[in-house]
Amino acid sequence: MEYLVSTLTFTGITLIGVLGVYMVTGLTGLFSFGQAAFLAIGAYISAVLYKNLGLPLPLAAFVAMLVGLAAGLLVGLPTVRLRRDYISLVTFGFGEAIIAVLNNTANVTGGAMGLSGVPQRTSFSLVLASVIACLAVVISYKNSKYGRQCLALRNDELAAKSMGINVERLKLVTFLIAGVMTSFAGVLYVFYTTYVEPGAFGWVISAEWMIIVFVGGVNSLTGAVVATVLLTGLPEFLRFASEWRIAIYCIIVLLILNFRPSGIFGEHEISLDFLRRLFRKGARAA
Amino acid sequence: MTLQLLINGISLGSVYALIAVGFALIFNILKFSNFSHGGLMSVTAYIGYVASVFFGRYIKALPLFVVILLAAALGGGLLAIVVERVAFRRLRNSNSSVIYYFISSITMGILMENSVTIFASSNFYSYPSFFPTSVIRFGALSVAIPDLLTFLFSGSSLVILLVVLFRTKIGLAIRSTSFDTATAKLMGMDPNRVVAATFFASGVLGGVAGVFLGINYTLYPQLGQLIVKGFVASVIGGLGSISGALIGAVLLGVVEIFLIGLVGAGWSPVVIFVIMLVFLLLRPRGISGVIVQEKA
Numbered sequence: 277m278e279y280l281v282s283t284l285t286f287t288g289i290t291l292i293g294v295l296g297v298y299m300v301t302g303l304t305g306l307f308s309f310g311q312a313a314f315l316a317i318g319a320y321i322s323a324v325l326y327k328n329l330g331l332p333l334p335l336a337a338f339v340a341m342l343v344g345l346a347a348g349l350l351v352g353l354p355t356v357r358l359r360r361d362y363i364s365l366v367t368f369g370f371g372e373a374i375i376a377v378l379n380n381t382a383n384v385t386g387g388a389m390g391l392s393g394v395p396q397r398t399s400f401s402l403v404l405a406s407v408i409a410c411l412a413v414v415i416s417y418k419n420s421k422y423g424r425q426c427l428a429l430r431n432d433e434l435a436a437k438s439m440g441i442n443v444e445r446l447k448l449v450t451f452l453i454a455g456v457m458t459s460f461a462g463v464l465y466v467f468y469t470t471y472v473e474p475g476a477f478g479w480v481i482s483a484e485w486m487i488i489v490f491v492g493g494v495n496s497l498t499g500a501v502v503a504t505v506l507l508t509g510l511p512e513f514l515r516f517a518s519e520w521r522i523a524i525y526c527i528i529v530l531l532i533l534n535f536r537p538s539g540i541f542g543e544h545e546i547s548l549d550f551l552r553r554l555f556r557k558g559a560r561a562a
Numbered sequence: 563m564t565l566q567l568l569i570n571g572i573s574l575g576s577v578y579a580l581i582a583v584g585f586a587l588i589f590n591i592l593k594f595s596n597f598s599h600g601g602l603m604s605v606t607a608y609i610g611y612v613a614s615v616f617f618g619r620y621i622k623a624l625p626l627f628v629v630i631l632l633a634a635a636l637g638g639g640l641l642a643i644v645v646e647r648v649a650f651r652r653l654r655n656s657n658s659s660v661i662y663y664f665i666s667s668i669t670m671g672i673l674m675e676n677s678v679t680i681f682a683s684s685n686f687y688s689y690p691s692f693f694p695t696s697v698i699r700f701g702a703l704s705v706a707i708p709d710l711l712t713f714l715f716s717g718s719s720l721v722i723l724l725v726v727l728f729r730t731k732i733g734l735a736i737r738s739t740s741f742d743t744a745t746a747k748l749m750g751m752d753p754n755r756v757v758a759a760t761f762f763a764s765g766v767l768g769g770v771a772g773v774f775l776g777i778n779y780t781l782y783p784q785l786g787q788l789i790v791k792g793f794v795a796s797v798i799g800g801l802g803s804i805s806g807a808l809i810g811a812v813l814l815g816v817v818e819i820f821l822i823g824l825v826g827a828g829w830s831p832v833v834i835f836v837i838m839l840v841f842l843l844l845r846p847r848g849i850s851g852v853i854v855q856e857k858a
Contacts (some may be wrong), residue, residue: 354843361595373835523673530648
């Protein structure tokens, strides 16, 4: 039972990270290879503030999210004006730079040895509540004017621009929201595992999140959620095959890309409206 | 002393140039950043190692080194063709948008890296030393022989590539396809063959780079992540420009060597990231000044 709860908690934290990637990649069509660095920022800042400076937890979490916001600005401002490739390259460099900083400030962060001895303050119910809150944010963003602008921008940047959408601001805002959300996931992460090390935040993590979004379907939030549960939750129960886990992931993704490029869910969402329609259709058939 | 660092930097930069040019080739023709190049370099580094064990019984020193480079280059080239076939052929045929190429290349890269992890990570490998680690003296300057050979071999691979690109028929086909795929097709070029040839060329460069990385560092599955240097070099030089990639890579190598002297190896990624940011703010099109338009 405890094992199940811990798996679900980790899945929940990953889900928040994936939601951030969904906003950046799924909605806006940008690729962030440094999303895990925001996780690192959230985790390290909040843990250091709480442990070394004795700040109350909510304040530490808040400051960590602010730092995430600032880092997002630093990366986002120079790159949103450019071709999309640049944002992937810069975020990639950003991720590596953050890891280098963590490794080189050993007196504060513990360097490559990691930061240990953080008290466990995250519980499953807190993670669940956070997941619901983040989902609410993403759903309302997707259905808002901004969400629709993001979709337009993803499909054709030039056309979106000529329709009067402020493409640069939109990209920046989406990137920032995702960054703050991922930093928050980092806070949850460190106060659950009680131990963090720089190696856990490499670009492979960011790439894995993107893969999850793609398996679910680029444009489907439901898909992202389902894929997160499938790809992070289930492998925990299949630990015996851990060496092959990533390889199997990759093969699945390649198959999906080649044969069903829109992902499992494509553009579909499971919403109340959708269920109502399904129900009506069923009633009519009966 | 400064001149000494400069020479070391150029030698390092020539390896980065191999990575950056292999990356720029694909960018030119398919207009996306090929992240699978890193995984390919991991695999070829191990191919080179296997070749060194296999041929090491018969030959030594320089001939062995050449054989290893050839094996890794050939292996890399063939692997790149396989990658293209598996990861990109269907996407190209269905005219998918760039993001699918992207995700496909990342996945392919992780898959290759992970295959190496599965088959080789439990043991520690390193290349045998090919040359006596002596130095050649030019007056006050001393150049380590490995550095010199790195520079010579990377340089000659790049020269061969440039000759192929600018002096042969297939090179012409590659250049015209990267300029405009549809028109090249109308002129009777088979895009599949041209793209396969480009991937082969890129894989050959990646293979050579993989061996040098394996020699400079130890062999480990994540070796290919040094591809980030190739990316940075292309950003500095201008995305998709071959000459830009060359200049950017040599510049990056030199800057990096100087930074290691100044701030230490640990902090140099941070400084390089800041340099890259500044470059993007001030001159986003890179040194070469070519900017790739999204559309129209």
